[in-house]
Amino acid sequence: MKRSLYFYRLVFGVGLLLLWQVASGWLVSPVYISSPVAVAGRLSELIASGELFRHARITAFEAIAGFLLGSGVAIVVGLVLGRARRLAEVLDPFIMGFYSLPKIALAPLFVMWFGIDMSMKIIFTAAVVFLVVFLNTYSGVRSVSPEQQTVFRLMGATERQVVRMVIIPAALTWVFVGLRLSAPYALVGAIVGEIIAGNRGLGYLVARTTAQFDTAGAFAAIVAIVTLGVLLNMGIKALERSLMPWRQMEDAREVAI
């Protein structure tokens, strides 16, 4: 079972690469999409020179730090506002308004307030990540059965205990969807942050190689970004599995009615 899953992924992945290789030069000029072979070449150069890892380390750090910061704050705020529904309703249009802002247009502001070093990128990433995790957590908290909560409150559970024993586990499915959703945004956030201002990181590498018309180099950087994204996603899924063992049981069990 498990093996064949990876097998299918491999097949699909190789299929995509073939498509890319064939399309390159035939359907689309390599100037825009390079080609897998060229990208592989550039990739091995960048790996050999150590440049790729130097940039990837920085981006990964920014993305993960921003992800942790943003999602941590989002989960807490989501829990709090999920309990304080009224406040949530008051704030709702402001939160949505904030997210309608094209943050890239605010680049000068970010630079002003948070500078141009790593911390700016982390904060930028956190801001990008926040909404998705927040809104999912909030919805998760709102969807927890009030009956279940009342039962526990009758047992003498304090608000904190209700949150810990009922709300959080019940909302976990939602929270994890939020986390999985925001993982790619974290990377995109870090990269956009590097494009806004930076001289290191994969985002900078993309910007630089693009400016130099080195499409293969840009795609090599993009391959690194995507790989990071997939790794991050896998990490979150593993965390999900370990934090929600009962879900697996549910998935594995025969449907009973």
Place this chain on the structure above:
Amino acid sequence: MKRSLYFYRLVFGVGLLLLWQVASGWLVSPVYISSPVAVAGRLSELIASGELFRHARITAFEAIAGFLLGSGVAIVVGLVLGRARRLAEVLDPFIMGFYSLPKIALAPLFVMWFGIDMSMKIIFTAAVVFLVVFLNTYSGVRSVSPEQQTVFRLMGATERQVVRMVIIPAALTWVFVGLRLSAPYALVGAIVGEIIAGNRGLGYLVARTTAQFDTAGAFAAIVAIVTLGVLLNMGIKALERSLMPWRQMEDAREVAI
């Protein structure tokens, strides 16, 4: 009750404006953040000249069309993959990988395939919107009780009937969270699309005014964007209420255990 909700929102909004006005010039130079008064001035100029509506109409159209296209496709794909779990698992890393791509890096491809006019922005927006709605729909479908489905299948319901009568309503809460989440992204998508290529729309307006250091103008455009975002969000909430009457009942009912 209702009135006081709007009242609190108003208070909060006015508070934010005051903060902005005070901060402007005192904490931060107005060159970067302008000020509510200046923005109001520019806004009324832009409204009087009709320029604002000209741009806003275009952006709204792109955002809504892209939103409808992207979320429509996402819901269908989410439903299909939610039923074909195996396929979903195979595709998972690719979808996540795609979303780790800084889509702005794919701008040449978008321009190449979809041109520089409205259709490009709509497709770009749809691509941005897709993931969130898709992943929420998918998770919603996966979280529908298999028991419930089996009961209906035993009744002789076809796959389509199960989807229509059980899966879709059960997943609706999730779908709507996805829709609400993606609404601001739709606007951001349209605006980034206009920044990639365009000579009309609020994104263009922001880019033009920013480049000229017309901060008040840029913020006036941003105010228009945020307003659009809030309106879009309100529309989705209204739709949600009308499509899920039982939810309201649940909210209103006394907690029974």
Place this chain on the structure above:
Amino acid sequence: MHMDSDISPPLPALVSFAGIQKTFAAPEGDGTLVAVEGVDLTLEEGHILTILGPSGCGKSTLLNMLAGIYKPTRGTVTYRGAQVSGLNLRTGYMTQNDHLLPWRRILANVRAPYEIAGMPRRSATAKAMELIDLVGLTGFENAYPTQVSGGMRKRASLARLLAYNPETLLLDEPFVALDAQLRLAMQAELRSLARRLGKTVLFVTHDVDEAAALGDKCAVFTARPGRIRQVVDIDLPADRDLMTLRQNPDYGRIAAKLWDLVTRESREGRISHET
């Protein structure tokens, strides 16, 4: 295990379980948990079989296998001569939990099977209303399931089952949340319905009196792993009147016998709730 019922019915068996074993992964680690074992059982068309047995002995599991939801680990389940594989759409299942759709009002829940069958809206509604009346829910057709009591949900779920009118009814403790009167009325309704329409019924209950009153025969199970202790033929008239049954001495005898069978385990020295 010994049987005191004859196994040569005039009718061919509609349902038969042969050498059934069903195991689950044990809750802990890698072992397995045997839910039911060595079950041989047949049921003739148009008959009502009641199933009595301790909690956790695998009664629901048995119904699930007949409905084709679970596959037996060993043995075969046969329905109308063919092995059950995949969902058995000839059966209708009223489960222990009511699986009403929370987003549909009671009426729309009961109407669902008609919608599935493609019946026009108007007549579907009319027929659903009849059934709602039958189960005593008139006045609540526009309530959402969260707005009615536990017993009322059970009744709605029964109405829905009747709406889709399956050949064989699988009923898992259907009358459990009903009061004595309503329960009696529903039992009578079920028997007359089944006889009138020639339905075959598998009926799980914990109530010995109910098992005796309703069934044409009754299978008594041992504690887990569930095995058949005995299949008891209930030789009461097919058109018995449930209202006056308590006065029937045959009924008293059969109920006493069932009571004896279900309590034998504990009297034999095993504590009643050993698992």
Place this chain on the structure above:
Amino acid sequence: MHMDSDISPPLPALVSFAGIQKTFAAPEGDGTLVAVEGVDLTLEEGHILTILGPSGCGKSTLLNMLAGIYKPTRGTVTYRGAQVSGLNLRTGYMTQNDHLLPWRRILANVRAPYEIAGMPRRSATAKAMELIDLVGLTGFENAYPTQVSGGMRKRASLARLLAYNPETLLLDEPFVALDAQLRLAMQAELRSLARRLGKTVLFVTHDVDEAAALGDKCAVFTARPGRIRQVVDIDLPADRDLMTLRQNPDYGRIAAKLWDLVTRESREGRISHET
């Protein structure tokens, strides 16, 4: 409504319902639905009150009001002399639906109340295991709720209730999914527990025999809007042996009386399932 029980108990009433009415928004439109009406009822500390009544007559609603989950529309609920407002933490409630946490194994579910009380993990586990044994779930402590049968979930839920050891137990059809033997054993356990620890119990059931066997008194309700038809004193010895009760002629008399009361409505010409 008339009462044949004396209303001058030696003990002061622990629980009292006075002039209670509870209405809900009608499922349709703007009307209201009267669930219970004119309920006056008292219960003394250490006593067991059983509640019998047709489905939908407001039994669960009554318990909800004592637990402080619902507020009565009219009248007051008093507990230990004080009006109930907000959750009544002296009561423990075993609801009609088991509200077990699906993400906790049986053991952890039963242990939850100890965790809430801040008991150290080790002793909490030991105590929870005792209760799990008491309800006959040994061997299933590591199963998730989805992995056990309906009756087993009920038992887990009962064990959890006992774990948090409230002064007053509200039990809404707790033994409904249990087989006869286990039911008898649990009933006996409940009575002895309540007597030993001086617990006060409100016990909703549909089973007339159970109501008679368990209660010190029994409130019989009419159909909705639920009113008290009669409160019957059950003058069986406090230390009655449930196992041999069936042979007790007093018990037979009381059960017959209750049976008569619950069926009066239908005999009086109202059809049994009128709502």
Place this chain on the structure above:
Amino acid sequence: DEKVVFAQSGDVILWAPLYIARERGYLADEGIDAEAITVKGGPATLAAVEAGNAQIALGFPATPITAFTKGIGVTLFGSLSTEYVASLVVQGDVAKDLGITQDMSVKDKIGKLKGHSIATNAAGSAADYLLQNLVRYAGMQPDRDMTITPVGDTSAVLAAFERKRIDGFMATPPSDRLAMDNFGAVKLIDFTRGEYEGVAGIQYVAMSASTDWLATHGDTAAAVLRAMDKALALIHDNPEEAKASVRTFFKDMDDTIFEAGWDGTVGSFPANAKIREDSIVKILNFMELMSGAKVDVNMADIYTNQYYEMSLSGQ
């Protein structure tokens, strides 16, 4: 060593003097620990300077001058390019169909393009305004007689050009060469050569810094200018070496593309970093065309050669 952060918008050959000064150690020789940071857009480079994250911003001086008019204390103190580095290219067949020839006047060339679509690099950018300015110069209305579409990304411009979604675009080297070599584009106007009098000799790249920083770090500013002078001198005296030095920052670029970019840019570098008043006049005129209003500044307030003088005397 004193750390100086240079904020530049993008990595382009246009910053050659800075690359050379870094690569050949001219800045290090002056005791300056230089770091360059790439920032998105001119306003953001100034924001970095204003916030103190960077000391010196490189770029088109219209941005700092506008900022100055809005009350930001920023001063231009060194010149790095004095020709508008851009050209206008169009599809070969379009040029042919319209009968545009190289010997026509700028006005006639633009006039022929009436009704066509031309891309520029970003909304509100210099190239955008230059084009609008040209259209007016040719007696037409920019929003009526021509479709001017900003396309933010150079590759996207080329993609649009290849697919003939645009008829031409305002190009910076080497994209003009790429379009000419690969997609049959023809160059209509080369601004770098001063073909259009409106921008000939304009101050195209300048260094700016906050006025306060300059006042307190005059020595550093002078040292930077000295290093830049050396770099500019190298470009003029030994272009091959200068090119090789810049090339180290463009390792990833294809040889022919780099050559094209270098050739297209090298003509714009001045002999030294001293700011010429006539270049400033040109930029102010250009800005007035952009905004349609007089730029309300005192010439002497927006730029200074004080540090340049210091750099000479300190040598």
